[in-house]
Amino acid sequence: MNKVIISGFSDEICPEFREQLRCVKEWNVNYIEIRGVDGKNISSYTPEEAVKIKETLDEYGVKISSIGSPIGKIGIEDDFAPHFESFKNTCELCKVLDTKYIRMFSFYIPAGKDPAMYRDEVLKRLKAFIDYAKEQGIVLLHENEKGIYGDNAVRCLDLMKELYCENFKAVFDFANFIQCDQETMEAYEMLKPYIAYVHIKDAVGPQVVPVGMGDGKVKAILSLLKESYFEGFLSLEPHLSDFTGFNALENGEEAAAKIFSDGHFAWQVALNALKGILYDLAM
Numbered sequence: 699m700n701k702v703i704i705s706g707f708s709d710e711i712c713p714e715f716r717e718q719l720r721c722v723k724e725w726n727v728n729y730i731e732i733r734g735v736d737g738k739n740i741s742s743y744t745p746e747e748a749v750k751i752k753e754t755l756d757e758y759g760v761k762i763s764s765i766g767s768p769i770g771k772i773g774i775e776d777d778f779a780p781h782f783e784s785f786k787n788t789c790e791l792c793k794v795l796d797t798k799y800i801r802m803f804s805f806y807i808p809a810g811k812d813p814a815m816y817r818d819e820v821l822k823r824l825k826a827f828i829d830y831a832k833e834q835g836i837v838l839l840h841e842n843e844k845g846i847y848g849d850n851a852v853r854c855l856d857l858m859k860e861l862y863c864e865n866f867k868a869v870f871d872f873a874n875f876i877q878c879d880q881e882t883m884e885a886y887e888m889l890k891p892y893i894a895y896v897h898i899k900d901a902v903g904p905q906v907v908p909v910g911m912g913d914g915k916v917k918a919i920l921s922l923l924k925e926s927y928f929e930g931f932l933s934l935e936p937h938l939s940d941f942t943g944f945n946a947l948e949n950g951e952e953a954a955a956k957i958f959s960d961g962h963f964a965w966q967v968a969l970n971a972l973k974g975i976l977y978d979l980a981m
Contacts, residue, residue, distance in 0.1 A: 702929065703728075703729055703932070704931075704932055704972065705729035705731050706729075706898075706933055706934030706935065706965070706968075706969070707734075707766055707934065708722055709735070709941060710961055710965060711961045711962055711965045713736060713941075714736060715754060716758075719754065719758035719760050720758065721962060721965070722760060723758055723760065725966065728761060729762065729763040731762075731766045731801065731931075731933045732762050732765055732795065733765075733766035733767075739768060740765055740766070741769070741787065745790040745793075748791050751794075752794055752795055755795070762796065763797065763895075764800065765788060765792060765799065765800045766801050767788050767800050767802055769781070769784065769788055769802040769803065769827070770802040770823075770824070770827070770846070771803045771806070772806065773806045773808065774806065774816045778826075782826065782830075785827060788800055789831065789834045792834070792836055793834075798835065798837050799839055799895065800837070800838055800839065801841055801869060801895075802827070802838050802839065802840060802841070803840065803841055803843050804840060805819075805820055805846055806845050807845065807847055813853060817856075820857075821857075821861070824840075824861055824866070831866070832863075837864070837867060837894070838866045838867070839867055839868070839869045840854070840857060840866065840867070840869060841874070841897065842854050842870070842871050842874050842885075843871070844874060844877050844878055849874070849878045849880075850879075850880045851880050851885035851888045851889060854888075855889060858889065858891075858892040867893070868894060868895075869893075870885070870893045870895075871897040872898075872912070872916055872919070873900055874897075875914075876900075876903070876914055877901055877903075877904055882913070882914050882915050882919060883915050883918065883919065886919045896920075896923070896932050896933065897933050897935045898932050898935065898968070899934070899936060900912030900913070906936075906937040907938075907957065909972055910971055910974070911971070916975060917979065920975060920976070920979055920981065924979055924981050934969060934972060938957055938958050938967060939956045939959060939963075
């Protein structure tokens with residue numbers, strides 16, 4: 699049987715880290731994709747501060763599937779040097795928090811500009827990340843995200859063909875593809891050899907909805923992943939309620955209204971929707 703493990707962005711429950719951990723344990727989820735800790739992005743913590751975070755994780759018996767970092771989520775024309783220093787700090791956090799994965803991105807392209815104009819610079823910057831990740835034993839997981847170079851399947855495939863290795867692999871995010879007008883089954887067929895991690899969220903146009911209720915073909919694609927003997931993390935990113943730090947994720951874009959007001963309830967809805975699909979698929 700395929701071994702898939704449920705994880706998720708627990709900061710969408712609430713900002714308070716201990717409450718996040720209390721909830722996920724109550725819901726029998728033993729991993730989180732760590733992003734917001736007490737209202738502050740994990741990548742802005744020092745390794746020394748992260749020691750206390752790890753002690754709290756151990757206290758609750760929760761492990762880290764990936765660091766949900768903002769690495770690569772700056773403009774392609776922005777200064778790279780300070781961002782690379784932040785990346786190196788995030789690699790140190792991996793060691794403290796006992797995870798090999800960092801979720802990252804491939805840089806925002808200026809509005810109205812052809813992404814092809816920036817391809818060489820994107821590859822140059824990503825190669826710098828990958829070379830350092832190889833030295834540190836870290837695996838970088840590229841997420842398809844609205845507005846970055848690798849937002850649609852064609853450019854994600856371009857990155858994978860150029861850079862895929864043991865230290866650079868793909869995250870598959872259903873809702874982000876939909877919000878870029880990218881059909882998800884087409885994206886899956888193009889990217890399936892490179893997928894190492896899956897973000898579980900669904901959408902209808904700009905509106906994020908519980909998985910299985912949108913246009914993401916989540917159940918069909920998870921079924922194909924099962925047939926391909928995928929083993930790894932299915933990470934819930936509900937985006938069904940407003941949460942601390944959400945606006946910072948949208949790159950200044952106006953987001954669709956959230957369908958729930960309470961993060962605890964929204965997370966449970968997302969979790970139960972995923973569990974229902976996994977039950978039907980015997981995953």
